[in-house]
Amino acid sequence: xxxxxxLLGPRDSxxxxxxxxxxxxxxxxxxSENAAQEFYEYAYLRDNPAGWHEELxxxxxxxxxxxxxxxxTLTHEISKVELARDVARSRGRSK
Amino acid sequence: xxxxxxxxIKEALxxxxxxxxxxxxxxxxPHYDIVIIGGGGHGLATAYYLAKEFxxxxxxxxxxxxxxxxxxxxxxxxIRSNYLLDGNEPFYEFSLKLWEGLEQDFNYNAMVSQRGxxxxxxxxxxxxxxxxxxxxxxxxxxxxxxxxxxxxxxxxPFLNTEDARFPIKGGLAxxxxxTVRHDAxxxxxxxxxxxxxxxIIQNCExxxxxxxxxxxxxxxxxxxxxGATKVGCAVAGSSSxxxxxxxxxxxxxxxxxxAFVSEGLKPVMPGVVTFGAGHFYCSQSDKGGLxxxxxxxxxxxxxxxxxxxxxxxxxxxxxxxxxxxGRARMLRMWGGIMDMSMDGSPIIDRTHIDGLYFNGGWCYxxxxxxxxxxxxxxxxxxxxxxxxTAKAYRFNRFEKGLMIDEKGVGNQPNLH
Numbered sequence: 001x002x003x004x005x006x007l008l009g010p011r012d013s014x015x016x017x018x019x020x021x022x023x024x025x026x027x028x029x030x031x032s033e034n035a036a037q038e039f040y041e042y043a044y045l046r047d048n049p050a051g052w053h054e055e056l057x058x059x060x061x062x063x064x065x066x067x068x069x070x071x072x073t074l075t076h077e078i079s080k081v082e083l084a085r086d087v088a089r090s091r092g093r094s095k
Numbered sequence: 096x097x098x099x100x101x102x103x104i105k106e107a108l109x110x111x112x113x114x115x116x117x118x119x120x121x122x123x124x125p126h127y128d129i130v131i132i133g134g135g136g137h138g139l140a141t142a143y144y145l146a147k148e149f150x151x152x153x154x155x156x157x158x159x160x161x162x163x164x165x166x167x168x169x170x171x172x173x174i175r176s177n178y179l180l181d182g183n184e185p186f187y188e189f190s191l192k193l194w195e196g197l198e199q200d201f202n203y204n205a206m207v208s209q210r211g212x213x214x215x216x217x218x219x220x221x222x223x224x225x226x227x228x229x230x231x232x233x234x235x236x237x238x239x240x241x242x243x244x245x246x247x248x249x250x251x252p253f254l255n256t257e258d259a260r261f262p263i264k265g266g267l268a269x270x271x272x273x274t275v276r277h278d279a280x281x282x283x284x285x286x287x288x289x290x291x292x293x294x295i296i297q298n299c300e301x302x303x304x305x306x307x308x309x310x311x312x313x314x315x316x317x318x319x320x321x322g323a324t325k326v327g328c329a330v331a332g333s334s335s336x337x338x339x340x341x342x343x344x345x346x347x348x349x350x351x352x353x354a355f356v357s358e359g360l361k362p363v364m365p366g367v368v369t370f371g372a373g374h375f376y377c378s379q380s381d382k383g384g385l386x387x388x389x390x391x392x393x394x395x396x397x398x399x400x401x402x403x404x405x406x407x408x409x410x411x412x413x414x415x416x417x418x419x420x421g422r423a424r425m426l427r428m429w430g431g432i433m434d435m436s437m438d439g440s441p442i443i444d445r446t447h448i449d450g451l452y453f454n455g456g457w458c459y460x461x462x463x464x465x466x467x468x469x470x471x472x473x474x475x476x477x478x479x480x481x482x483x484t485a486k487a488y489r490f491n492r493f494e495k496g497l498m499i500d501e502k503g504v505g506n507q508p509n510l511h
Contacts, residue, residue: 001402012404013402013404014404017393018393018394018509019507020348020395020507020508020509021348021395040493040494041344043437043493043506044346044437044493044494044506045344045345045346046335046344046345046346046347046348047335047339047344048335048336048345048347048348048349048395049335050333050335050336050349050397053395055394055395057394071394073349073395073396073397073398074397074398075398076396076398076402
């Protein structure tokens with residue numbers, strides 16, 4: 001599997017480690033009233049789709065950047081690769 | 096028809112004209128008392144024990160493909176009960192005891208072979224951990240023995256005990272562990288269930304659940320609606336896909352695990368050897384092929400095939416510990432999809448929907464669990480209460496902080 005890194009170009013997926021669903025970017029608010037329930041769902045429940053999946057990959061043996069990779073879990077086809085930093089900022093995190 | 100040695104001789108003399116199909120091919124009825132979704136090992140075992148031990152009638156098993164075509168035919172056939180934690184060890188020991196009596200119980204040759212399993216030790220820390228594990232096994236009624244390097248060398252003279260990186264310092268053996276002919280497990284349970292009136296309906300894919308007022312009334316399938324008083328789901332690997340039709344999110348990801356078999360060799364491996372430090376384990380099938388595997392590929396996948404970096408990693412592990420196997424050629428490789436749960440342990444529980452029950456999250460350890468999983472799931476379906484050995488396998492353990500995390504890596508399914 002080749003991941004087309006936005007800064008470094010095409011890289012072998014063996015250079016990366018995998019964390020999981022990119023929804024992990026959306027950490028719940030610890031001060032909210034339902035924080036316990038929200039953190040349970042955040043930490044443990046996954047959509048786990050068969051098809052397109054946005055997921056977090058870490059370029060451990062490379063530039064150590066986090067990426068959001070849109071990949072098809074049925075075919076391993078990759079349609080989009082973004083820096084996780086950009087995705088998080090576009091969702092209003094880490095200003 | 097009961098199988099026996101006498102029957103084989105009689106049929107040999109009569110030209111093998113008296114054999115009949117091992118199970119029927121029935122049309123689905125409009126309503127059953129219990130519908131099991133998934134005609135794999137666990138689903139068929141559930142139906143078998145429902146009919147045999149719990150005396151239930153009007154049971155159907157729905158399978159989208161053909162029975163035994165999924166993970167029960169894709170694993171590396173190992174049975175063992177060498178777990179550490181209280182939530183797991185009694186269950187897997189119950190399973191191993193069921194394996195020991197299985198062939199007599201369902202009158203089918205499943206080639207259960209208790210040739211022993213050996214976990215290799217390379218460091219002091221590993222020795223401490225495996226000693227503790229062995230003690231936990233013995234406390235739960237299983238067998239365990241710590242072996243010295245000399246004892247291991249006697250049994251496996253071709254093991255690389257002097258490897259500079261991973262010198263073998265001993266091992267934890269479970270002599271009652273071993274291997275089973277996996278297809279025969281599916282066929283034996285199917286035949287046993289069918290002969291007790293269970294309808295095994297193949298090529299019947301569940302496309303949805305009929306849920307009204309919080310109660311499950313049946314399933315929509317590719318062969319029409321089938322009503323059911325109780326529905327049990329046993330489709331590990333595709334659990335998230337199936338349960339999403341009931342609007343449920345599960346604490347698991349689906350991952351692919353690869354397995355490999357070499358060309359047939361003369362007997363060389365007397366038992367099962369696991370080299371955990373190198374992510375490699377191996378046994379030899381009765382046909383002679385070395386059956387081996389390693390870790391999961393490590394990212395969500397529903398493709399029943401893996402990628403090459405893991406092939407290389409597994410073969411490197413094998414070469415480190417069994418240099419002689421480098422001369423053998425690889426014959427086949429394949430992949431199976433597994434529910435990797437958030438703590439590495441399974442779930443056998445009711446859902447929040449009345450009449451809908453769930454069995455899944457088996458990670459890469461589902462095969463050895465097949466008999467106990469079926470027995471405990473049948474117990475749950477009939478009694479609405481968990482079997483004593485499976486009482487820790489609840490949905491709410493993640494919410495309550497009661498994880499059964501053998502490896503201690505937390506909610507990272509690809510690390511379990």
